[in-house]
Amino acid sequence: MAGLKLSAVRKAYGATTVLHGIDLDVADGEFVVFVGPSGCGKSTLLRSIAGLEEITGGAIAIDGADVTHLPASERGLAMVFQSYALYPHMSVYANMAFALENMGFKRDEIDKRVRRAAEMLRLTDYLERKPRALSGGQRQRVAIGRAIVRDPKIFLFDEPLSNLDAELRVATRKELAALHGEIGGTMIYVTHDQVEAMTLADRIVVLRAGRIEQIGTPLELYNRPDNLFVAGFIGSPRMNLLPGRVTAAGKVALGEGGHEIACATGDLAAGAPVTAGIRPEHLELAPEGQGLPLTIELVERLGGESYLYGSAAGLPQITLKLDGQSEHERGHSVPLAFPQQKLHLFDEAGQAIRP
Incomplete structure:
Protein backbone atom coordinates (compact mmCIF):
# COMPACT_ATOMS: atom_id res chain seq x y z
CA MET A 1 0.00 0.00 0.00
CA ALA A 2 1.02 3.61 -0.36
CA GLY A 3 0.26 7.22 0.44
CA LEU A 4 -0.89 9.86 -2.01
CA LYS A 5 0.07 13.52 -2.40
CA LEU A 6 -1.71 16.03 -4.63
CA SER A 7 -0.02 19.38 -5.18
CA ALA A 8 -1.98 22.25 -6.78
CA VAL A 9 -3.80 19.84 -9.10
CA ARG A 10 -5.79 21.64 -11.80
CA LYS A 11 -8.01 20.28 -14.54
CA ALA A 12 -9.56 22.33 -17.31
CA TYR A 13 -11.57 21.46 -20.38
CA GLY A 14 -10.82 24.33 -22.73
CA ALA A 15 -11.84 27.55 -20.99
CA THR A 16 -13.75 25.68 -18.28
CA THR A 17 -11.75 24.89 -15.15
CA VAL A 18 -13.12 21.93 -13.18
CA LEU A 19 -10.42 21.54 -10.50
CA HIS A 20 -8.90 24.69 -9.01
CA GLY A 21 -5.57 23.79 -7.41
CA ILE A 22 -6.28 20.78 -5.17
CA ASP A 23 -3.77 20.11 -2.35
CA LEU A 24 -4.21 16.87 -0.41
CA ASP A 25 -2.13 14.34 1.53
CA VAL A 26 -3.54 10.83 2.05
CA ALA A 27 -1.64 8.65 4.52
CA ASP A 28 -0.76 5.02 3.89
CA GLY A 29 -3.73 2.86 4.94
CA GLU A 30 -6.16 5.77 5.25
CA PHE A 31 -9.78 5.64 4.07
CA VAL A 32 -10.55 9.04 2.54
CA VAL A 33 -13.94 9.97 1.09
CA PHE A 34 -14.54 12.72 -1.47
CA VAL A 35 -18.02 14.11 -0.98
CA GLY A 36 -19.97 16.95 -2.51
CA PRO A 37 -22.94 17.78 -4.72
CA SER A 38 -23.19 16.70 -8.36
CA GLY A 39 -20.77 18.63 -10.55
CA CYS A 40 -18.35 19.52 -7.75
CA GLY A 41 -15.42 17.72 -9.43
CA LYS A 42 -15.06 14.69 -7.16
CA SER A 43 -15.19 12.06 -9.93
CA THR A 44 -12.88 14.15 -12.13
CA LEU A 45 -10.41 14.32 -9.25
CA LEU A 46 -10.58 10.53 -8.75
CA ARG A 47 -10.09 9.89 -12.47
CA SER A 48 -7.14 12.28 -12.46
CA ILE A 49 -5.53 10.31 -9.63
CA ALA A 50 -6.16 7.09 -11.57
CA GLY A 51 -4.55 8.50 -14.71
CA LEU A 52 -7.77 8.35 -16.71
CA GLU A 53 -7.73 12.15 -17.00
CA GLU A 54 -4.62 14.18 -17.84
CA ILE A 55 -4.32 17.06 -15.40
CA THR A 56 -3.76 20.63 -16.63
CA GLY A 57 -1.41 21.64 -13.83
CA GLY A 58 0.12 20.50 -10.56
CA ALA A 59 1.58 17.15 -9.55
CA ILE A 60 0.47 13.73 -8.29
CA ALA A 61 2.77 11.51 -6.22
CA ILE A 62 2.09 7.94 -5.09
CA ASP A 63 4.34 6.43 -2.42
CA GLY A 64 6.71 9.36 -2.89
CA ALA A 65 7.11 8.85 -6.65
CA ASP A 66 5.87 11.42 -9.17
CA VAL A 67 3.24 9.74 -11.37
CA THR A 68 1.81 12.91 -12.94
CA HIS A 69 2.64 11.80 -16.46
CA LEU A 70 2.47 8.02 -16.01
CA PRO A 71 -0.35 6.18 -17.81
CA ALA A 72 -3.06 4.56 -15.70
CA SER A 73 -1.65 1.06 -16.29
CA GLU A 74 1.65 1.98 -14.61
CA ARG A 75 0.32 3.66 -11.47
CA GLY A 76 -0.41 0.47 -9.55
CA LEU A 77 -4.00 1.44 -8.70
CA ALA A 78 -7.27 -0.46 -8.90
CA MET A 79 -10.59 1.24 -9.56
CA VAL A 80 -14.13 0.09 -8.81
CA PHE A 81 -16.77 1.90 -10.85
CA GLN A 82 -20.44 2.67 -10.33
CA SER A 83 -21.28 0.04 -12.97
CA TYR A 84 -20.01 -3.45 -12.16
CA ALA A 85 -18.43 -3.85 -15.65
CA LEU A 86 -18.25 -7.64 -15.30
CA TYR A 87 -17.77 -9.94 -18.28
CA PRO A 88 -21.19 -11.61 -18.58
CA HIS A 89 -19.89 -14.76 -20.30
CA MET A 90 -17.25 -15.44 -17.62
CA SER A 91 -17.70 -17.02 -14.20
CA VAL A 92 -17.03 -15.10 -11.01
CA TYR A 93 -13.67 -16.86 -10.75
CA ALA A 94 -12.74 -15.96 -14.34
CA ASN A 95 -13.79 -12.33 -13.87
CA MET A 96 -11.54 -12.01 -10.84
CA ALA A 97 -8.65 -13.87 -12.45
CA PHE A 98 -8.72 -12.12 -15.83
CA ALA A 99 -6.50 -9.14 -15.01
CA LEU A 100 -3.92 -11.37 -13.30
CA GLU A 101 -3.77 -13.64 -16.35
CA ASN A 102 -3.10 -10.63 -18.57
CA MET A 103 -0.36 -9.53 -16.18
CA GLY A 104 1.36 -12.90 -16.59
CA PHE A 105 0.87 -14.32 -13.10
CA LYS A 106 1.34 -18.08 -12.67
CA ARG A 107 -1.77 -20.21 -12.27
CA ASP A 108 -1.03 -21.13 -8.64
CA GLU A 109 -0.63 -17.49 -7.61
CA ILE A 110 -3.81 -16.52 -9.47
CA ASP A 111 -5.77 -19.24 -7.71
CA LYS A 112 -4.38 -18.23 -4.33
CA ARG A 113 -5.29 -14.56 -4.79
CA VAL A 114 -8.76 -15.22 -6.19
CA ARG A 115 -9.72 -17.65 -3.43
CA ARG A 116 -8.37 -15.36 -0.72
CA ALA A 117 -10.40 -12.43 -2.07
CA ALA A 118 -13.49 -14.64 -2.47
CA GLU A 119 -13.22 -15.73 1.17
CA MET A 120 -12.92 -12.12 2.34
CA LEU A 121 -15.98 -11.10 0.34
CA ARG A 122 -18.02 -14.24 1.06
CA LEU A 123 -18.04 -15.24 -2.59
CA THR A 124 -16.49 -18.71 -2.30
CA ASP A 125 -19.81 -20.46 -2.97
CA TYR A 126 -20.40 -18.37 -6.11
CA LEU A 127 -17.09 -18.74 -7.95
CA GLU A 128 -18.57 -20.88 -10.73
CA ARG A 129 -21.65 -18.72 -11.28
CA LYS A 130 -22.07 -16.20 -14.08
CA PRO A 131 -22.85 -12.56 -13.16
CA ARG A 132 -26.49 -12.89 -14.30
CA ALA A 133 -27.04 -15.43 -11.49
CA LEU A 134 -25.93 -12.95 -8.80
CA SER A 135 -27.71 -10.17 -6.93
CA GLY A 136 -26.62 -6.56 -7.35
CA GLY A 137 -24.72 -6.64 -4.06
CA GLN A 138 -22.91 -9.84 -5.04
CA ARG A 139 -21.94 -8.37 -8.41
CA GLN A 140 -20.49 -5.33 -6.70
CA ARG A 141 -18.50 -7.59 -4.38
CA VAL A 142 -17.10 -9.38 -7.44
CA ALA A 143 -16.03 -6.00 -8.85
CA ILE A 144 -14.33 -5.22 -5.53
CA GLY A 145 -12.72 -8.67 -5.52
CA ARG A 146 -11.34 -8.03 -8.99
CA ALA A 147 -9.58 -4.99 -7.52
CA ILE A 148 -8.35 -6.81 -4.40
CA VAL A 149 -6.60 -9.62 -6.31
CA ARG A 150 -4.35 -7.09 -8.02
CA ASP A 151 -2.94 -6.03 -4.61
CA PRO A 152 -2.91 -2.37 -5.70
CA LYS A 153 -1.10 0.48 -4.03
CA ILE A 154 -4.40 2.36 -3.65
CA PHE A 155 -8.04 1.38 -4.12
CA LEU A 156 -10.24 3.92 -5.91
CA PHE A 157 -14.04 3.69 -5.60
CA ASP A 158 -16.28 5.82 -7.83
CA GLU A 159 -19.79 5.78 -6.26
CA PRO A 160 -19.77 1.95 -6.11
CA LEU A 161 -23.04 1.64 -4.18
CA SER A 162 -25.26 4.05 -6.10
CA ASN A 163 -26.82 1.29 -8.24
CA LEU A 164 -27.93 -0.73 -5.20
CA ASP A 165 -31.22 -0.46 -3.35
CA ALA A 166 -31.30 1.08 0.13
CA GLU A 167 -30.98 -2.20 2.06
CA LEU A 168 -28.10 -3.46 -0.10
CA ARG A 169 -26.31 -0.11 0.16
CA VAL A 170 -26.30 -0.37 3.95
CA ALA A 171 -25.13 -4.00 3.91
CA THR A 172 -22.39 -3.41 1.33
CA ARG A 173 -21.25 -0.28 3.14
CA LYS A 174 -20.66 -2.37 6.26
CA GLU A 175 -18.75 -4.92 4.19
CA LEU A 176 -16.50 -2.20 2.77
CA ALA A 177 -15.73 -0.87 6.23
CA ALA A 178 -14.92 -4.39 7.44
CA LEU A 179 -12.77 -5.01 4.36
CA HIS A 180 -10.73 -1.89 5.02
CA GLY A 181 -10.23 -3.01 8.60
CA GLU A 182 -9.02 -6.41 7.41
CA ILE A 183 -6.65 -5.49 4.59
CA GLY A 184 -5.66 -2.03 5.83
CA GLY A 185 -5.34 -0.68 2.31
CA THR A 186 -5.29 2.95 1.25
CA MET A 187 -8.77 3.68 -0.10
CA ILE A 188 -10.22 6.75 -1.81
CA TYR A 189 -13.97 6.73 -2.20
CA VAL A 190 -16.24 9.11 -4.10
CA THR A 191 -19.88 9.62 -3.14
CA HIS A 192 -22.58 12.27 -3.14
CA ASP A 193 -24.15 10.57 -0.10
CA GLN A 194 -22.91 12.24 3.08
CA VAL A 195 -24.20 9.32 5.20
CA GLU A 196 -21.79 7.01 3.35
CA ALA A 197 -19.04 9.53 3.92
CA MET A 198 -19.76 9.82 7.66
CA THR A 199 -19.87 6.05 8.22
CA LEU A 200 -16.90 4.97 6.08
CA ALA A 201 -14.25 7.67 6.24
CA ASP A 202 -11.21 8.19 8.38
CA ARG A 203 -11.24 11.67 6.83
CA ILE A 204 -13.69 13.43 4.56
CA VAL A 205 -12.79 15.89 1.80
CA VAL A 206 -15.76 18.19 1.12
CA LEU A 207 -15.67 19.60 -2.40
CA ARG A 208 -17.65 22.38 -4.03
CA ALA A 209 -17.17 23.74 -7.56
CA GLY A 210 -13.73 22.15 -7.89
CA ARG A 211 -12.37 23.46 -4.60
CA ILE A 212 -11.85 21.88 -1.19
CA GLU A 213 -14.14 23.46 1.39
CA GLN A 214 -12.89 21.47 4.39
CA ILE A 215 -10.94 18.33 5.28
CA GLY A 216 -11.40 16.50 8.57
CA THR A 217 -12.68 13.47 10.39
CA PRO A 218 -16.44 12.92 10.19
CA LEU A 219 -16.97 14.29 13.70
CA GLU A 220 -14.69 17.29 13.11
CA LEU A 221 -16.82 18.29 10.14
CA TYR A 222 -20.02 17.58 12.04
CA ASN A 223 -19.04 19.45 15.19
CA ARG A 224 -16.93 22.28 13.75
CA PRO A 225 -17.88 23.13 10.15
CA ASP A 226 -15.71 25.87 8.71
CA ASN A 227 -18.47 27.48 6.68
CA LEU A 228 -22.16 27.49 5.81
CA PHE A 229 -21.74 25.05 2.93
CA VAL A 230 -20.16 22.33 5.08
CA ALA A 231 -22.62 23.01 7.90
CA GLY A 232 -25.56 22.48 5.57
CA PHE A 233 -24.08 19.55 3.67
CA ILE A 234 -22.85 17.36 6.52
CA GLY A 235 -25.58 15.92 8.73
CA SER A 236 -28.98 14.35 8.09
Whole structure:
Protein backbone atom coordinates (compact mmCIF):
# COMPACT_ATOMS: atom_id res chain seq x y z
CA MET A 1 0.00 0.00 0.00
CA ALA A 2 1.02 3.61 -0.36
CA GLY A 3 0.26 7.22 0.44
CA LEU A 4 -0.89 9.86 -2.01
CA LYS A 5 0.07 13.52 -2.40
CA LEU A 6 -1.71 16.03 -4.63
CA SER A 7 -0.02 19.38 -5.18
CA ALA A 8 -1.98 22.25 -6.78
CA VAL A 9 -3.80 19.84 -9.10
CA ARG A 10 -5.79 21.64 -11.80
CA LYS A 11 -8.01 20.28 -14.54
CA ALA A 12 -9.56 22.33 -17.31
CA TYR A 13 -11.57 21.46 -20.38
CA GLY A 14 -10.82 24.33 -22.73
CA ALA A 15 -11.84 27.55 -20.99
CA THR A 16 -13.75 25.68 -18.28
CA THR A 17 -11.75 24.89 -15.15
CA VAL A 18 -13.12 21.93 -13.18
CA LEU A 19 -10.42 21.54 -10.50
CA HIS A 20 -8.90 24.69 -9.01
CA GLY A 21 -5.57 23.79 -7.41
CA ILE A 22 -6.28 20.78 -5.17
CA ASP A 23 -3.77 20.11 -2.35
CA LEU A 24 -4.21 16.87 -0.41
CA ASP A 25 -2.13 14.34 1.53
CA VAL A 26 -3.54 10.83 2.05
CA ALA A 27 -1.64 8.65 4.52
CA ASP A 28 -0.76 5.02 3.89
CA GLY A 29 -3.73 2.86 4.94
CA GLU A 30 -6.16 5.77 5.25
CA PHE A 31 -9.78 5.64 4.07
CA VAL A 32 -10.55 9.04 2.54
CA VAL A 33 -13.94 9.97 1.09
CA PHE A 34 -14.54 12.72 -1.47
CA VAL A 35 -18.02 14.11 -0.98
CA GLY A 36 -19.97 16.95 -2.51
CA PRO A 37 -22.94 17.78 -4.72
CA SER A 38 -23.19 16.70 -8.36
CA GLY A 39 -20.77 18.63 -10.55
CA CYS A 40 -18.35 19.52 -7.75
CA GLY A 41 -15.42 17.72 -9.43
CA LYS A 42 -15.06 14.69 -7.16
CA SER A 43 -15.19 12.06 -9.93
CA THR A 44 -12.88 14.15 -12.13
CA LEU A 45 -10.41 14.32 -9.25
CA LEU A 46 -10.58 10.53 -8.75
CA ARG A 47 -10.09 9.89 -12.47
CA SER A 48 -7.14 12.28 -12.46
CA ILE A 49 -5.53 10.31 -9.63
CA ALA A 50 -6.16 7.09 -11.57
CA GLY A 51 -4.55 8.50 -14.71
CA LEU A 52 -7.77 8.35 -16.71
CA GLU A 53 -7.73 12.15 -17.00
CA GLU A 54 -4.62 14.18 -17.84
CA ILE A 55 -4.32 17.06 -15.40
CA THR A 56 -3.76 20.63 -16.63
CA GLY A 57 -1.41 21.64 -13.83
CA GLY A 58 0.12 20.50 -10.56
CA ALA A 59 1.58 17.15 -9.55
CA ILE A 60 0.47 13.73 -8.29
CA ALA A 61 2.77 11.51 -6.22
CA ILE A 62 2.09 7.94 -5.09
CA ASP A 63 4.34 6.43 -2.42
CA GLY A 64 6.71 9.36 -2.89
CA ALA A 65 7.11 8.85 -6.65
CA ASP A 66 5.87 11.42 -9.17
CA VAL A 67 3.24 9.74 -11.37
CA THR A 68 1.81 12.91 -12.94
CA HIS A 69 2.64 11.80 -16.46
CA LEU A 70 2.47 8.02 -16.01
CA PRO A 71 -0.35 6.18 -17.81
CA ALA A 72 -3.06 4.56 -15.70
CA SER A 73 -1.65 1.06 -16.29
CA GLU A 74 1.65 1.98 -14.61
CA ARG A 75 0.32 3.66 -11.47
CA GLY A 76 -0.41 0.47 -9.55
CA LEU A 77 -4.00 1.44 -8.70
CA ALA A 78 -7.27 -0.46 -8.90
CA MET A 79 -10.59 1.24 -9.56
CA VAL A 80 -14.13 0.09 -8.81
CA PHE A 81 -16.77 1.90 -10.85
CA GLN A 82 -20.44 2.67 -10.33
CA SER A 83 -21.28 0.04 -12.97
CA TYR A 84 -20.01 -3.45 -12.16
CA ALA A 85 -18.43 -3.85 -15.65
CA LEU A 86 -18.25 -7.64 -15.30
CA TYR A 87 -17.77 -9.94 -18.28
CA PRO A 88 -21.19 -11.61 -18.58
CA HIS A 89 -19.89 -14.76 -20.30
CA MET A 90 -17.25 -15.44 -17.62
CA SER A 91 -17.70 -17.02 -14.20
CA VAL A 92 -17.03 -15.10 -11.01
CA TYR A 93 -13.67 -16.86 -10.75
CA ALA A 94 -12.74 -15.96 -14.34
CA ASN A 95 -13.79 -12.33 -13.87
CA MET A 96 -11.54 -12.01 -10.84
CA ALA A 97 -8.65 -13.87 -12.45
CA PHE A 98 -8.72 -12.12 -15.83
CA ALA A 99 -6.50 -9.14 -15.01
CA LEU A 100 -3.92 -11.37 -13.30
CA GLU A 101 -3.77 -13.64 -16.35
CA ASN A 102 -3.10 -10.63 -18.57
CA MET A 103 -0.36 -9.53 -16.18
CA GLY A 104 1.36 -12.90 -16.59
CA PHE A 105 0.87 -14.32 -13.10
CA LYS A 106 1.34 -18.08 -12.67
CA ARG A 107 -1.77 -20.21 -12.27
CA ASP A 108 -1.03 -21.13 -8.64
CA GLU A 109 -0.63 -17.49 -7.61
CA ILE A 110 -3.81 -16.52 -9.47
CA ASP A 111 -5.77 -19.24 -7.71
CA LYS A 112 -4.38 -18.23 -4.33
CA ARG A 113 -5.29 -14.56 -4.79
CA VAL A 114 -8.76 -15.22 -6.19
CA ARG A 115 -9.72 -17.65 -3.43
CA ARG A 116 -8.37 -15.36 -0.72
CA ALA A 117 -10.40 -12.43 -2.07
CA ALA A 118 -13.49 -14.64 -2.47
CA GLU A 119 -13.22 -15.73 1.17
CA MET A 120 -12.92 -12.12 2.34
CA LEU A 121 -15.98 -11.10 0.34
CA ARG A 122 -18.02 -14.24 1.06
CA LEU A 123 -18.04 -15.24 -2.59
CA THR A 124 -16.49 -18.71 -2.30
CA ASP A 125 -19.81 -20.46 -2.97
CA TYR A 126 -20.40 -18.37 -6.11
CA LEU A 127 -17.09 -18.74 -7.95
CA GLU A 128 -18.57 -20.88 -10.73
CA ARG A 129 -21.65 -18.72 -11.28
CA LYS A 130 -22.07 -16.20 -14.08
CA PRO A 131 -22.85 -12.56 -13.16
CA ARG A 132 -26.49 -12.89 -14.30
CA ALA A 133 -27.04 -15.43 -11.49
CA LEU A 134 -25.93 -12.95 -8.80
CA SER A 135 -27.71 -10.17 -6.93
CA GLY A 136 -26.62 -6.56 -7.35
CA GLY A 137 -24.72 -6.64 -4.06
CA GLN A 138 -22.91 -9.84 -5.04
CA ARG A 139 -21.94 -8.37 -8.41
CA GLN A 140 -20.49 -5.33 -6.70
CA ARG A 141 -18.50 -7.59 -4.38
CA VAL A 142 -17.10 -9.38 -7.44
CA ALA A 143 -16.03 -6.00 -8.85
CA ILE A 144 -14.33 -5.22 -5.53
CA GLY A 145 -12.72 -8.67 -5.52
CA ARG A 146 -11.34 -8.03 -8.99
CA ALA A 147 -9.58 -4.99 -7.52
CA ILE A 148 -8.35 -6.81 -4.40
CA VAL A 149 -6.60 -9.62 -6.31
CA ARG A 150 -4.35 -7.09 -8.02
CA ASP A 151 -2.94 -6.03 -4.61
CA PRO A 152 -2.91 -2.37 -5.70
CA LYS A 153 -1.10 0.48 -4.03
CA ILE A 154 -4.40 2.36 -3.65
CA PHE A 155 -8.04 1.38 -4.12
CA LEU A 156 -10.24 3.92 -5.91
CA PHE A 157 -14.04 3.69 -5.60
CA ASP A 158 -16.28 5.82 -7.83
CA GLU A 159 -19.79 5.78 -6.26
CA PRO A 160 -19.77 1.95 -6.11
CA LEU A 161 -23.04 1.64 -4.18
CA SER A 162 -25.26 4.05 -6.10
CA ASN A 163 -26.82 1.29 -8.24
CA LEU A 164 -27.93 -0.73 -5.20
CA ASP A 165 -31.22 -0.46 -3.35
CA ALA A 166 -31.30 1.08 0.13
CA GLU A 167 -30.98 -2.20 2.06
CA LEU A 168 -28.10 -3.46 -0.10
CA ARG A 169 -26.31 -0.11 0.16
CA VAL A 170 -26.30 -0.37 3.95
CA ALA A 171 -25.13 -4.00 3.91
CA THR A 172 -22.39 -3.41 1.33
CA ARG A 173 -21.25 -0.28 3.14
CA LYS A 174 -20.66 -2.37 6.26
CA GLU A 175 -18.75 -4.92 4.19
CA LEU A 176 -16.50 -2.20 2.77
CA ALA A 177 -15.73 -0.87 6.23
CA ALA A 178 -14.92 -4.39 7.44
CA LEU A 179 -12.77 -5.01 4.36
CA HIS A 180 -10.73 -1.89 5.02
CA GLY A 181 -10.23 -3.01 8.60
CA GLU A 182 -9.02 -6.41 7.41
CA ILE A 183 -6.65 -5.49 4.59
CA GLY A 184 -5.66 -2.03 5.83
CA GLY A 185 -5.34 -0.68 2.31
CA THR A 186 -5.29 2.95 1.25
CA MET A 187 -8.77 3.68 -0.10
CA ILE A 188 -10.22 6.75 -1.81
CA TYR A 189 -13.97 6.73 -2.20
CA VAL A 190 -16.24 9.11 -4.10
CA THR A 191 -19.88 9.62 -3.14
CA HIS A 192 -22.58 12.27 -3.14
CA ASP A 193 -24.15 10.57 -0.10
CA GLN A 194 -22.91 12.24 3.08
CA VAL A 195 -24.20 9.32 5.20
CA GLU A 196 -21.79 7.01 3.35
CA ALA A 197 -19.04 9.53 3.92
CA MET A 198 -19.76 9.82 7.66
CA THR A 199 -19.87 6.05 8.22
CA LEU A 200 -16.90 4.97 6.08
CA ALA A 201 -14.25 7.67 6.24
CA ASP A 202 -11.21 8.19 8.38
CA ARG A 203 -11.24 11.67 6.83
CA ILE A 204 -13.69 13.43 4.56
CA VAL A 205 -12.79 15.89 1.80
CA VAL A 206 -15.76 18.19 1.12
CA LEU A 207 -15.67 19.60 -2.40
CA ARG A 208 -17.65 22.38 -4.03
CA ALA A 209 -17.17 23.74 -7.56
CA GLY A 210 -13.73 22.15 -7.89
CA ARG A 211 -12.37 23.46 -4.60
CA ILE A 212 -11.85 21.88 -1.19
CA GLU A 213 -14.14 23.46 1.39
CA GLN A 214 -12.89 21.47 4.39
CA ILE A 215 -10.94 18.33 5.28
CA GLY A 216 -11.40 16.50 8.57
CA THR A 217 -12.68 13.47 10.39
CA PRO A 218 -16.44 12.92 10.19
CA LEU A 219 -16.97 14.29 13.70
CA GLU A 220 -14.69 17.29 13.11
CA LEU A 221 -16.82 18.29 10.14
CA TYR A 222 -20.02 17.58 12.04
CA ASN A 223 -19.04 19.45 15.19
CA ARG A 224 -16.93 22.28 13.75
CA PRO A 225 -17.88 23.13 10.15
CA ASP A 226 -15.71 25.87 8.71
CA ASN A 227 -18.47 27.48 6.68
CA LEU A 228 -22.16 27.49 5.81
CA PHE A 229 -21.74 25.05 2.93
CA VAL A 230 -20.16 22.33 5.08
CA ALA A 231 -22.62 23.01 7.90
CA GLY A 232 -25.56 22.48 5.57
CA PHE A 233 -24.08 19.55 3.67
CA ILE A 234 -22.85 17.36 6.52
CA GLY A 235 -25.58 15.92 8.73
CA SER A 236 -28.98 14.35 8.09
CA PRO A 237 -31.40 16.01 8.60
CA ARG A 238 -29.39 19.09 7.73
CA MET A 239 -28.46 21.77 10.25
CA ASN A 240 -31.03 24.51 10.88
CA LEU A 241 -29.56 27.72 9.42
CA LEU A 242 -31.36 30.81 10.66
CA PRO A 243 -30.66 34.40 9.54
CA GLY A 244 -30.24 37.08 12.18
CA ARG A 245 -28.32 40.15 13.30
CA VAL A 246 -25.90 40.86 16.11
CA THR A 247 -27.61 43.09 18.68
CA ALA A 248 -24.76 43.31 21.17
CA ALA A 249 -21.67 41.35 22.14
CA GLY A 250 -22.79 37.76 22.68
CA LYS A 251 -26.38 38.41 21.49
CA VAL A 252 -28.12 37.63 18.18
CA ALA A 253 -31.72 38.42 17.16
CA LEU A 254 -33.32 35.84 14.84
CA GLY A 255 -35.65 36.62 11.95
CA GLU A 256 -38.44 39.19 11.82
CA GLY A 257 -39.64 38.37 15.31
CA GLY A 258 -36.27 39.37 16.74
CA HIS A 259 -36.10 36.48 19.23
CA GLU A 260 -32.77 37.01 20.98
CA ILE A 261 -30.36 34.18 21.73
CA ALA A 262 -27.00 34.07 23.48
CA CYS A 263 -24.22 33.25 21.04
CA ALA A 264 -20.47 33.85 20.79
CA THR A 265 -20.25 36.73 18.28
CA GLY A 266 -16.48 37.23 18.19
CA ASP A 267 -15.55 40.78 17.23
CA LEU A 268 -18.64 41.39 15.08
CA ALA A 269 -20.24 44.78 15.60
CA ALA A 270 -23.88 45.34 16.50
CA GLY A 271 -26.04 45.21 13.38
CA ALA A 272 -23.80 42.74 11.52
CA PRO A 273 -25.81 40.15 9.54
CA VAL A 274 -25.13 36.57 10.62
CA THR A 275 -26.51 33.05 10.29
CA ALA A 276 -27.05 30.97 13.41
CA GLY A 277 -26.80 27.21 12.98
CA ILE A 278 -28.04 24.46 15.25
CA ARG A 279 -28.63 20.78 14.54
CA PRO A 280 -32.14 19.32 15.00
CA GLU A 281 -31.01 17.08 17.88
CA HIS A 282 -29.45 20.02 19.74
CA LEU A 283 -32.60 22.14 19.92
CA GLU A 284 -34.47 21.85 23.22
CA LEU A 285 -38.00 22.51 24.41
CA ALA A 286 -38.10 25.64 26.57
CA PRO A 287 -40.43 26.18 29.54
CA GLU A 288 -43.89 27.53 28.65
CA GLY A 289 -43.85 31.25 27.94
CA GLN A 290 -40.16 31.25 27.08
CA GLY A 291 -38.15 30.44 23.96
CA LEU A 292 -38.94 30.85 20.27
CA PRO A 293 -42.53 29.80 19.41
CA LEU A 294 -42.51 27.13 16.68
CA THR A 295 -45.75 26.28 14.88
CA ILE A 296 -45.65 22.59 13.92
CA GLU A 297 -46.44 21.85 10.27
CA LEU A 298 -45.44 18.18 10.07
CA VAL A 299 -44.62 15.37 12.51
CA GLU A 300 -42.62 12.26 11.55
CA ARG A 301 -42.73 9.46 14.14
CA LEU A 302 -40.08 6.84 13.51
CA GLY A 303 -40.61 4.78 16.64
CA GLY A 304 -37.49 5.53 18.64
CA GLU A 305 -37.39 9.17 17.58
CA SER A 306 -39.65 11.90 16.22
CA TYR A 307 -39.01 14.81 13.88
CA LEU A 308 -41.04 18.02 14.13
CA TYR A 309 -40.97 20.46 11.22
CA GLY A 310 -42.33 23.94 11.78
CA SER A 311 -42.18 27.66 11.16
CA ALA A 312 -41.43 30.79 13.17
CA ALA A 313 -41.78 34.45 12.19
CA GLY A 314 -39.41 35.41 9.38
CA LEU A 315 -37.37 32.20 9.56
CA PRO A 316 -36.96 29.23 7.19
CA GLN A 317 -38.42 25.87 8.19
CA ILE A 318 -36.98 24.56 11.47
CA THR A 319 -36.44 20.86 12.22
CA LEU A 320 -36.52 19.56 15.78
CA LYS A 321 -35.54 16.01 16.73
CA LEU A 322 -37.02 14.48 19.89
CA ASP A 323 -36.31 11.10 21.43
CA GLY A 324 -39.20 8.66 21.60
CA GLN A 325 -42.71 9.05 20.23
CA SER A 326 -43.78 12.67 20.37
CA GLU A 327 -47.40 13.49 21.22
CA HIS A 328 -47.24 16.87 19.47
CA GLU A 329 -49.53 17.32 16.47
CA ARG A 330 -49.69 19.58 13.44
CA GLY A 331 -50.87 23.04 14.44
CA HIS A 332 -49.44 22.83 17.97
CA SER A 333 -46.99 25.48 19.10
CA VAL A 334 -43.86 24.55 21.04
CA PRO A 335 -41.24 26.89 22.59
CA LEU A 336 -37.64 26.30 21.43
CA ALA A 337 -34.46 26.87 23.42
CA PHE A 338 -31.04 27.30 21.79
CA PRO A 339 -28.25 25.90 24.02
CA GLN A 340 -25.33 28.25 23.51
CA GLN A 341 -22.71 25.48 23.60
CA LYS A 342 -24.40 23.79 20.62
CA LEU A 343 -24.78 26.90 18.45
CA HIS A 344 -22.73 27.72 15.36
CA LEU A 345 -22.45 31.27 14.05
CA PHE A 346 -21.44 32.30 10.53
CA ASP A 347 -20.63 35.78 9.28
CA GLU A 348 -22.01 37.51 6.19
CA ALA A 349 -19.43 35.73 4.00
CA GLY A 350 -20.53 32.35 5.40
CA GLN A 351 -17.38 31.72 7.46
CA ALA A 352 -17.61 30.25 10.96
CA ILE A 353 -17.16 32.56 13.95
CA ARG A 354 -15.20 30.61 16.52
CA PRO A 355 -15.72 31.22 20.27
